[in-house]
Amino acid sequence: MNEQWREIGDRVYVRRHKSFDMNVGLIVGDDHCLVLDTRVSHREATDLIEAIRRITTSPWTVVNTHSHFDHYFGNAMFLPGEIWGHSRCAEEIELHGEQQRATWIELLPADRRAELEEVEIVAPDHTFTSTATLDIGGRAVHLRHFGLGHSSNDIVAHVPDAGVVFAGDLIEEGAPPAFSDSYPLDWPVTVAAMLAELPEQVIVPGHGAVVDRAFALAQQAELVAVAELATRAHVEGLRDLITRFPYPEDVARQAIERAFLQLDSQLA
Numbered sequence: 001m002n003e004q005w006r007e008i009g010d011r012v013y014v015r016r017h018k019s020f021d022m023n024v025g026l027i028v029g030d031d032h033c034l035v036l037d038t039r040v041s042h043r044e045a046t047d048l049i050e051a052i053r054r055i056t057t058s059p060w061t062v063v064n065t066h067s068h069f070d071h072y073f074g075n076a077m078f079l080p081g082e083i084w085g086h087s088r089c090a091e092e093i094e095l096h097g098e099q100q101r102a103t104w105i106e107l108l109p110a111d112r113r114a115e116l117e118e119v120e121i122v123a124p125d126h127t128f129t130s131t132a133t134l135d136i137g138g139r140a141v142h143l144r145h146f147g148l149g150h151s152s153n154d155i156v157a158h159v160p161d162a163g164v165v166f167a168g169d170l171i172e173e174g175a176p177p178a179f180s181d182s183y184p185l186d187w188p189v190t191v192a193a194m195l196a197e198l199p200e201q202v203i204v205p206g207h208g209a210v211v212d213r214a215f216a217l218a219q220q221a222e223l224v225a226v227a228e229l230a231t232r233a234h235v236e237g238l239r240d241l242i243t244r245f246p247y248p249e250d251v252a253r254q255a256i257e258r259a260f261l262q263l264d265s266q267l268a
Helices: 042-053 085-107 112-118 185-198 213-236 249-261
Strands: 005-009 014-015 023-028 033-036 060-063 083-086 127-130 131-134 139-144 156-159 163-168 202-205
Touching: 005 202, 023 156, 023 202, 033 042, 033 131, 060 131, 083 085, 085 112, 085 127, 185 213, 202 213, 213 249
Parallel strands: 033 060, 060 083, 083 127, 163 202
Antiparallel strands: 005 014, 014 023, 023 033, 131 139, 139 156, 156 163
């Protein structure tokens, strides 16, 4: 756990972790800072806090980009600081947080079982539905929900004075986008809206290397292809369509399953 911070804008940092290839963001203002996502466990969060304190001693506000365990299981370690998220993020954590923990205790290696068992599930205590602006030590950070995508509650953090966008898992680098909890028919529309409104060239994905606008546009085009092919498959059957998806077959089948649920009106 010796990953280093990379400064990608004025006092805007990203730390890419070996665990889940996950990015955490840090935005430093005058006498305050913002932490974007809190990692997989209390132990990983403790490591993150030690890294934050090498950059700043200021109090923090936390933002959870969405309600998947790797982005919020460390929340308890950041209390009593404010924790922000979309209103559905808080709702889904309250409803499904314990089930997420149980699921991942079974999926992760046995030597990590105790690490997850000690996690206290903490949901955001400050929520919004569309937009919110946080004052981080004299710096404005805009939180936006552009629509359904990787989850029901993805939010984007825009740091205009640094020209940086933290896109959460709406954008992925180093591996295909994850569709298990997704809305494939909406995802490309949501990313297109983000790119139309936010012209920044520096985009931080939830996992993987920091990317530029060209990468995000290319991924949005892939998501368009997924939505179009899945819609065709719903009518025509898969046949040879599965080979035309831009991602490996296991990923494509997951996207198709979720898209079919949408097309059959089985997703809220």
